[in-house]
Amino acid sequence: MESSCWPESLPSTRIKAIQKLTQGQHLTSKLREMLRRSEKIEPDINSVDDVVGEILGMFDNTLSILNSSSSSFEEVPHIPTGDIRSPGSWDDQKSENYGESTKTLTPLKVKRGCYKRRKDSWTSIKITPRLIDDGHAWRKYGQKVILNATHQRNYYRCTHKTDQGCRATKQVQMTEDEPPKYKITYSGHHTCNNLLRSPLIILDSPDHKDNSFVLSFEGTGLNNNKQVDSCFPTAKHDPKEGFPSLVFRHNEASSSDDYLPWDLTKQVPSEPMSMMSSGLDHEDIISSEVYSSTCSTYGYEIDNIIGSNVFGDFPFEMCS
DNA sequence: AGAATTTGACCTCC
DNA sequence: GGAGGTCAAATTCT
Numbered sequence: 111m112e113s114s115c116w117p118e119s120l121p122s123t124r125i126k127a128i129q130k131l132t133q134g135q136h137l138t139s140k141l142r143e144m145l146r147r148s149e150k151i152e153p154d155i156n157s158v159d160d161v162v163g164e165i166l167g168m169f170d171n172t173l174s175i176l177n178s179s180s181s182s183f184e185e186v187p188h189i190p191t192g193d194i195r196s197p198g199s200w201d202d203q204k205s206e207n208y209g210e211s212t213k214t215l216t217p218l219k220v221k222r223g224c225y226k227r228r229k230d231s232w233t234s235i236k237i238t239p240r241l242i243d244d245g246h247a248w249r250k251y252g253q254k255v256i257l258n259a260t261h262q263r264n265y266y267r268c269t270h271k272t273d274q275g276c277r278a279t280k281q282v283q284m285t286e287d288e289p290p291k292y293k294i295t296y297s298g299h300h301t302c303n304n305l306l307r308s309p310l311i312i313l314d315s316p317d318h319k320d321n322s323f324v325l326s327f328e329g330t331g332l333n334n335n336k337q338v339d340s341c342f343p344t345a346k347h348d349p350k351e352g353f354p355s356l357v358f359r360h361n362e363a364s365s366s367d368d369y370l371p372w373d374l375t376k377q378v379p380s381e382p383m384s385m386m387s388s389g390l391d392h393e394d395i396i397s398s399e400v401y402s403s404t405c406s407t408y409g410y411e412i413d414n415i416i417g418s419n420v421f422g423d424f425p426f427e428m429c430s
Numbered sequence: 431a432g433a434a435t436t437t438g439a440c441c442t443c444c
Numbered sequence: 445g446g447a448g449g450t451c452a453a454a455t456t457c458t
Contacts (some may be wrong), residue, residue: 249433249435250435250436251450251452252437252449252451253437254447254448254449256447256448257446257447257448263448263449265450267450269434279449279450281449
């Protein structure tokens with residue numbers, strides 16, 4: 111695609127994203143052709159072709175979304191990467207997963223912690239100076255002291271694990287950096303349908319002197335503040351830690367059709383990360399990436415993504 | 431009262 | 445055997 115084809119309404123970051131995705135799409139097509147020509151993998155050519163086809167389909171979907179001016183990602187088909195790598199593994203994992211397997215294999219309820227660790231599940235690591243709300247509802251299920259780590263690691267699972275079987279989990283750990291950062295590890299994809307919470311960007315600072323921000327782009331959320339704290343409840347409840355929070359709302363009345371609150375000229379993201387992950391589930395695109403970001407507008411800084419992903423340099427500018 | 435969090439126990443993986 | 449991940453009862457919060 112040529113940049114001259116872009117609708118004027120598309121921000122440059124989105125254009126970059128589309129360009130990168132298009133590049134990946136072409137490379138995948140190229141790979142398929144190479145695989146088709148290869149006789150060595152003939153026995154598996156159908157499955158390989160299917161996998162490539164799924165990848166291409168994901169590119170198509172993502173590109174069509176980015177190309178459209180609509181900010182709604184609700185209709186995007188979601189294909190977990192785990193499915194692509196090993197078809198059927200999702201169900202397999204689910205059937206033999208911890209909670210369910212405990213109940214089916216051992217009628218005695220007393221056996222606790224009987225589960226299968228998902229060692230090969232999809233993961234995405236994010237390092238952020240402030241806590242991020244990805245728009246999903248998380249429920250804390252544990253915390254643990256980690257070796258050689260000053261701070262405890264917090265474990266969260268999707269709130270819809272019980273009612274919808276959503277297997278997404280995340281771990282939040284405060285690093286020992288100066289200033290401290292949050293390492294957020296997402297595991298598994300959201301299979302739940304409803305995003306009960308409004309998309310938010312949490313800009314909660316570990317630095318006591320720093321201001322903290324909660325940006326909400328929708329006025330229909332449940333308890334927005336709660337998610338902020340739930341990411342690090344120990345920080346919230348401990349006055350010594352002192353995690354001040356300030357809430358900025360982007361209400362419907364002041365918003366434009368563009369849905370996006372910031373101007374690109376302000377060096378802030380045109381595509382809030384929470385939107386990406388909540389609706390489109392952007393981890394499908396940037397899985398296994400590591401990035402760090404800080405903001406420079408409104409008194410804080412933005413660093414561009416420092417990591418890379420399977421498509422090369424991560425094209426999105428993010429504020430978290 | 432129901433939901434969310436805390437916390438000790440227990441399991442898997444290395 | 446130790447570290448990390450998860451379960452689930454107990455506790456706290458709304």
